[in-house]
Amino acid sequence: MPLTPTDASQDSADDGDFAAYATAAWPRLVRTAHMLTGDFHEAEDLVQTTLAKVYARWRRIPRDDVDFYVRRSLVNNNISRVRKRRVVQLLMPFLPERVDESEPGHAETVAQRAALDEALAHLSARQRAVMVLRYWEDLGEAETAQLLGCSVGTVKTHARRGLEALRAHPLFDGRHPVSGARP
Amino acid sequence: MNHPFRSPRPPAEAERLREAFAEAAYDVTPSVVPLAAIEREGRRRRRRRGAAVLMAACGVLLVPLAVVVFRTGAAGEPSAPSSSVRPPSPTAGTASPSPSAPAGKVRVVAPGERVTVSPGTRIWLTEDGKHWTEPDAPGPQFRSVSDGNLDMSTPGITLQESGQGDGYFLSGIFHGPGEPARVTVTTSAGDVDGTALVLAGKPGWGVWYAQVRVPKSATPDGSMTGVTERVTVHDSAGRVIATQDFTP
Numbered sequence: 001m002p003l004t005p006t007d008a009s010q011d012s013a014d015d016g017d018f019a020a021y022a023t024a025a026w027p028r029l030v031r032t033a034h035m036l037t038g039d040f041h042e043a044e045d046l047v048q049t050t051l052a053k054v055y056a057r058w059r060r061i062p063r064d065d066v067d068f069y070v071r072r073s074l075v076n077n078n079i080s081r082v083r084k085r086r087v088v089q090l091l092m093p094f095l096p097e098r099v100d101e102s103e104p105g106h107a108e109t110v111a112q113r114a115a116l117d118e119a120l121a122h123l124s125a126r127q128r129a130v131m132v133l134r135y136w137e138d139l140g141e142a143e144t145a146q147l148l149g150c151s152v153g154t155v156k157t158h159a160r161r162g163l164e165a166l167r168a169h170p171l172f173d174g175r176h177p178v179s180g181a182r183p
Numbered sequence: 184m185n186h187p188f189r190s191p192r193p194p195a196e197a198e199r200l201r202e203a204f205a206e207a208a209y210d211v212t213p214s215v216v217p218l219a220a221i222e223r224e225g226r227r228r229r230r231r232r233g234a235a236v237l238m239a240a241c242g243v244l245l246v247p248l249a250v251v252v253f254r255t256g257a258a259g260e261p262s263a264p265s266s267s268v269r270p271p272s273p274t275a276g277t278a279s280p281s282p283s284a285p286a287g288k289v290r291v292v293a294p295g296e297r298v299t300v301s302p303g304t305r306i307w308l309t310e311d312g313k314h315w316t317e318p319d320a321p322g323p324q325f326r327s328v329s330d331g332n333l334d335m336s337t338p339g340i341t342l343q344e345s346g347q348g349d350g351y352f353l354s355g356i357f358h359g360p361g362e363p364a365r366v367t368v369t370t371s372a373g374d375v376d377g378t379a380l381v382l383a384g385k386p387g388w389g390v391w392y393a394q395v396r397v398p399k400s401a402t403p404d405g406s407m408t409g410v411t412e413r414v415t416v417h418d419s420a421g422r423v424i425a426t427q428d429f430t431p
Contacts, residue, residue: 015222018222019218019222022216022218022221023216023218026213026216027213030211030213031208031209031211031213032208034208034211035204035207035208040211041324041325041326043211044213044214045320045321045324048217048220048221048224048321048322049224049320049321051221051225052221052222052224052225052228052321053225053228054225055221055222055224055225055226055228055229056225056226056228056229058225113206113207113210116203116204116207117207131200132204134197135197135200135201135204136201136204136205136208138201163196163200166200167196
């Protein structure tokens with residue numbers, strides 16, 4: 001069926017909406033995905049796949065719920081990815097420094113990031129998702145439960161077990177105090 | 184941002200964790216959003232879903248017709264058993280590795296030359312690293328040999344493992360001194376020969392790939408376990424250029 005002028009203008013408006021949303025959301029989504037995957041390339045692939053799926057359903061997603069829908073899609077896509085794919089990257093013990101990085105304490109930051117990646121790698125995909133949503137996305141237990149499609153009790157259990165696992169890591173046992181977060 | 188569900192007084196440990204997450208998150212610098220690729224893949228998914236809906240609608244229309252035909256046809260026949268027992272497939276439960284085709288080859292390719300592994304799966308090399316596409320991925324994927332993530336000063340092998348249908352597409356980068364002649368891949372479904380792709384001029388690295396069919400009995404059920412156990416790249420004299428154990 002040929003597109004009417006109204007359909008075409010609606011398509012164009014939708015594309016514009018999506019482009020604005022994707023451009024604004026991309027950096028934070030990549031950072032969240034990096035927390036979920038532990039790998040920068042995997043993170044960008046994951047966000048790209050998620051946004052493509054969101055684009056395909058863009059007209060049907062209520063604008064007030066876009067963030068919730070995208071987060072849920074990101075987490076679910078990651079769980080599917082983990083189920084069917086294992087990626088082993090032989091990384092250097094410490095991730096490479098960026099060329100323009102010259103601030104003092106950067107080596108400590110890089111070591112800390114590597115340590116956090118390592119600590120999170122020991123969690124299951126759902127435990128990891130709970131930790132990321134609670135402590136990076138700053139969602140509450142009820143919102144996390146709604147997003148993961150489970151009960152608040154399950155979220156609490158995942159968070160408790162995740163914390164127990166992380167406590168065993170040197171980064172969180174008090175030997176390596178965490179410095180202040182960047183703005 | 185308002186978070187009505189957030190705990191009013193988070194403990195110090197939670198705060199420390201939030202700081203660690205924020206610190207690590209802001210140390211990542213995302214690249215520019217690949218908007219064109221996202222929208223292209225989104226449109227492709229939309230078209231595919233539309234086609235699936237159309238097929239389902241046709242199916243719904245055809246089912247009553249099929250029922251009528253079946254009843255008409257069965258009316259004059261003696262009653263047949265409503266179900267039958269199918270003997271198990273002779274290969275069920277046994278490992279049946281399916282080597283990639285062509286298997287056990289080494290190919291010298293030009294930069295950017297697309298090598299088709301299977302429909303929708305292509306690999307090509309540039310001086311910067313390995314590029315590949317897969318049917319379910321939105322666009323080309325890339326692993327660099329020059330961004331510092333791989334320690335090219337010592338031999339090594341990386342692995343990317345993707346489920347494709349009832350099998351797996353295995354690939355990665357190998358690096359080490361010597362000219363590759365053979366790639367052997369040990370998987371939970373048995374050993375398969377891989378294929379190596381290298382650029383001309385002995386760059387000291389290359390890409391390997393293999394495809395393996397994995398029976399359910401050999402499919403991993405853990406969330407972070409794969410089918411690949413070891414990958415080894417040999418030279419023509421049988422010497423090991425690089426080998427890597429991927430068992431958890």
